[in-house]
Amino acid sequence: MRAPQSVALAALLLGSFGCDRRDDGTIRLGSPQPEITEAAAADLPPVAVNPVSPMEYPPALLEQGIEGRVLLRLYADSAGQLDADSTRVAESSGYPALDSAALAGAPALRFSPALRNGRAVSAPFLQPVHFRNPRTRNKVP
Numbered sequence: 001m002r003a004p005q006s007v008a009l010a011a012l013l014l015g016s017f018g019c020d021r022r023d024d025g026t027i028r029l030g031s032p033q034p035e036i037t038e039a040a041a042a043d044l045p046p047v048a049v050n051p052v053s054p055m056e057y058p059p060a061l062l063e064q065g066i067e068g069r070v071l072l073r074l075y076a077d078s079a080g081q082l083d084a085d086s087t088r089v090a091e092s093s094g095y096p097a098l099d100s101a102a103l104a105g106a107p108a109l110r111f112s113p114a115l116r117n118g119r120a121v122s123a124p125f126l127q128p129v130h131f132r133n134p135r136t137r138n139k140v141p
Contacts, residue, residue: 043116043117043118044115046074046076046111046113046125048109048110048111049080049111050110053129054109055101055105055129055131056104056105057101058097058100061095061098062133065133066095066098066133067130067132067136068093068094068098070089070092070093070098070102070128070131071089071126072089072090072106072128073086073087073124073125073127074086074109074124074126074127075122076113076114076122077113077122078113078120078122079113080110080112080120081111082107082109082111084107087106087107089102090126093131102131105129109127
């Protein structure tokens with residue numbers, strides 16, 4: 001059966017190629033979370049494939065040592081392309097500048113499509129964006 005192999009391969013790719021910005025330790029994307037909808041039946045949510053996060057840390061907040069997590073609601077088609085009109089902040093960081101930075105960087109995100117029964121499908125999903133200040137942390141997990 002091919003489905004378990006596809007799941008194992010996708011999990012390996014998620015761990016290897018998910019967005020990160022470890023060159024300066026400031027921004028990384030968490031694992032996407034399927035919404036509680038029909039798309040939750042997908043075997044795998046869309047997976048970020050950018051080698052480096054396109055998110056830009058707002059300089060004023062970086063200088064102040066402010067950190068946060070923004071939860072974006074995104075919709076990817078069956079080719080993994082985001083529908084820009086559907087991008088929204090599902091959960092605010094509490095800092096409008098971090099929320100705006102996550103929204104501004106979202107169009108540059110690239111995803112592999114969600115899979116349902118081994119086939120690429122369109123799906124809404126929730127994507128966490130973590131803004132972590134390298135001055136206040138030794139390591140970013």
